[in-house]
Amino acid sequence: MIKFFRNIRKKLLNEGKTSRYFKYAIGEIILVVIGILIALQINNWNEKRKSNKMAYEVYTNLLTSLEQDSIEVERTVSLLTKSLETQKKLILNQSNQFTKQLNQNDLDKMVQEVFSGVMSFFPKTGVYELITSNNSMDLLQSENIKSLLINLYDFQYKRYENVDAIVDYKYHYHLGSLIRKKLGFIVEYNSESKLNVIKGVDPVQFNAHYDELVSECQDVYGVLSTSNNYLIEIKKSINELQLLIRKELKDN
Template sequence: MIKLFRNSRKKLLDKNKTQRYLKYAIGEIILVVIGILIALQINTWNENRKAANEEHKILTALQSDFQVSKTRIENVMVQQKRVLDYSKILIEIHESENEHNYEYFDTHLDSLDLLIGYGTSFYRAEPVTGAYNALISAGKVDLIKNENLRHLLAQFSSEIESGFEDHNIAMDLLIILTNQISDITLKLANKKFRNHLNLIPRKHDTLIVSKKFFSNDRYFGNLYYKLVLEKNRYDRQQSMLKQADSILSLIDSELEK
């Protein structure tokens, strides 16, 4: 094509037909420009296709992570709910000073052991963040076109980083609570666990043990403090669960496009 234009241009110049030469020259320029534009368009299309494919891979990885994270949060919240309920039961018995409750545990001391065991437990969900962390490290967050999804992902990540600042305090409280009843821990030990360790059956006045436990004001003050922390963590993880649901919904919508 270019050779043809050159031959035509040479003939026109030889014949001194300047006006026709200019038309051919302009036509040649237009064709070159059109060729460049087409090449740019093809290149842009290829780049967009590559970006779309990479976004799809990213969204698929995020979807997998958040499905696992959601399950983890749900499972932990079930355990947390039991911790909250059992802690409240213990505090209510302590505050009621009801002799009937003490007498109940006189014959059902295993129940008290379970209440204390679960009521002073600690649970915290560990969401899976591999895909998002890799995305941040690679600086490819902008590949996710949905702005709302990008915002929710950043918010969820922030919740993980700053949402469990009470961890060390909760761990310290668990140690304190354990130490404060260490003198009756063995007497409270569940029969099932005693049998598992080949220990002889309990031989003591269980009514005295339960009264001693429920009259420990310092223990219940710390248990109340822990209950507050547990409730805050439960509420935060409930919020994270809603965020995970929203993120999964947006990811599903994007993948369906």
């Protein structure tokens, strides 16, 4: 093709048709420029299509991770809320008269609910860490989604982890230790992280250490309540992100 155009230009020059030569040369330049622009546009389309495909994969992986976190945080909030309700009941009833009317099953259930406050939420951060480490965050067009992701993973999760560490310490060395060693209540976690009672509460020891149990509940109640409130905020953020990501996936 290039040789063909060269022959035409040579013929025009040999025939002395200079003005036609220049017109032809200009037209040839315009054609070349148009060809380059078309090639660039096609390349841009291909790059955009590739970016959209990668963004779709990122959104899909994020959504899967958030859906799993949503289930886990909902379960943890439910356990902590129930634990707080039971602890509040104990704190407001300084006398153990009301517990003396409880049978063994009710007593075990009450202490189990108190003990369930030790349960923690462990977010799945692998997908987020991957997309931030390889700059995949730039693929996400929604500034709102990016802002919410950063707030959730870099602030809300870490803030919760700091408070949860305090709760874990209080349960491990204080409230939980009292329940295990002095009340004789032993539990285990099954494969679904649910509590199974191995040994029930000793009613005599329960009454003997009731005041100490109330005192430990008073000590942990505030920080456990804060932890639960943080989880409720996390749940709201996860739900909002899921809605926005599903919309992005639907629109694309």
